[in-house]
Amino acid sequence: MLIYQVPSERDILQRQKEALEWQIAHDINEKDRSIHLDALREINKALQSNT
Structure with missing residues (x-):
C-alpha cells in the first residue's frame, strides 16, 4: 500500500x-492506472478541503 504525501499549496x-x-488517460498498465487514480483521489480531497 502506498502512502501519498500531498502538498499543501493549491497551485502545486x-x-x-x-x-x-x-x-491516467495514457496509462496502459492497469496497476499504474490504479496507483495514479488513488493519487488523484487524494489530491481532489486536498483541493476540496483547501476551498
Whole structure:
C-alpha cells in the first residue's frame, strides 16, 4: 500500500491534478492506472478541503 504525501499549496496541487489526469488517460498498465487514480483521489480531497 502506498502512502501519498500531498502538498499543501493549491497551485502545486492543481498542477499535479492536471498531470495525473493526463497520465491516467495514457496509462496502459492497469496497476499504474490504479496507483495514479488513488493519487488523484487524494489530491481532489486536498483541493476540496483547501476551498
